[in-house]
Amino acid sequence: xxxxxxxxxxxxxxxxxxxxxxxxxxxxxxxxxxxxxxxxxxxxxxxxxxxxxxxxxxxxxxxxxxxxxxxxxxxxxxxxxxxxxxxxxxxxxxxxxxxxxxxxxxxxxxxxxxxxxxx
Amino acid sequence: xxxxxxxxxxxxxxxxxxxxxxxxxxxxxxxxxxxxxxxxxxxxxxxxxxxxxxxxxxxxxxxxxxxxxxxxxxxxxxxxxxxxxxxxxxxxxxxxxxxxxxxxxxxxxxxx
Numbered sequence: 001x002x003x004x005x006x007x008x009x010x011x012x013x014x015x016x017x018x019x020x021x022x023x024x025x026x027x028x029x030x031x032x033x034x035x036x037x038x039x040x041x042x043x044x045x046x047x048x049x050x051x052x053x054x055x056x057x058x059x060x061x062x063x064x065x066x067x068x069x070x071x072x073x074x075x076x077x078x079x080x081x082x083x084x085x086x087x088x089x090x091x092x093x094x095x096x097x098x099x100x101x102x103x104x105x106x107x108x109x110x111x112x113x114x115x116x117x118x119x
Numbered sequence: 120x121x122x123x124x125x126x127x128x129x130x131x132x133x134x135x136x137x138x139x140x141x142x143x144x145x146x147x148x149x150x151x152x153x154x155x156x157x158x159x160x161x162x163x164x165x166x167x168x169x170x171x172x173x174x175x176x177x178x179x180x181x182x183x184x185x186x187x188x189x190x191x192x193x194x195x196x197x198x199x200x201x202x203x204x205x206x207x208x209x210x211x212x213x214x215x216x217x218x219x220x221x222x223x224x225x226x227x228x229x230x231x
Contacts, residue, residue, distance in 0.1 A: 108217075
């Protein structure tokens with residue numbers, strides 16, 4: 001079954017508005033979640049690491065004031081795209097990390113993604 | 120050199136064929152390695168982790184060569200449902216076990 005859910009799956013908004021995307025860990029409590037972005041025909045790019053109860057860690061080149069992340073509980077992280085512009089149109093995907101059997105490594109499981117179109 | 124580099128593809132193969140994907144990574148300190156598959160306009164789904172000794176899961180075999188910084192995925196007896204983009208993914212870049220770096224992916228189309 002699904003490990004991670006995201007809502008909404010698709011959103012169309014006007015330029016200048018803000019959009020909130022929710023990511024929920026369904027199977028376990030996740031102190032850390034991740035937000036990625038994927039443009040057409042491109043790789044997934046990590047935007048930020050969301051930490052429960054503390055500030056998110058942003059990757060270089062990602063504006064923290066534009067992409068607001070809140071990780072208020074162990075099962076929910078939200079990404080708000082503020083003052084969205086057409087160039088923010090993309091596929092936004094969250095993930096959670098789970099320790100593999102035997103504790104050898106972490107495996108990441110992705111939500112179904114949110115397709116944002118800014119007109 | 121890109122952090123994770125894959126065969127650009129695309130690969131078009133008939134049903135039943137065997138197909139191999141290759142991937143190289145640049146950071147010798149990388150700790151964990153994965154193959155994900157991504158269907159068109161969907162999220163990536165974990166196909167298999169790749170361990171040093173190599174591992175097999177049904178028709179899929181993954182190999183890791185740390186000395187050459189090389190990862191491979193072999194698919195035997197291809198099915199139509201194997202059509203997807205296959206992503207080589209490396210963990211542990213930048214000293215973090217969590218951070219994943221993705222290759223651009225290799226598109227596979229299995230034809231009837």
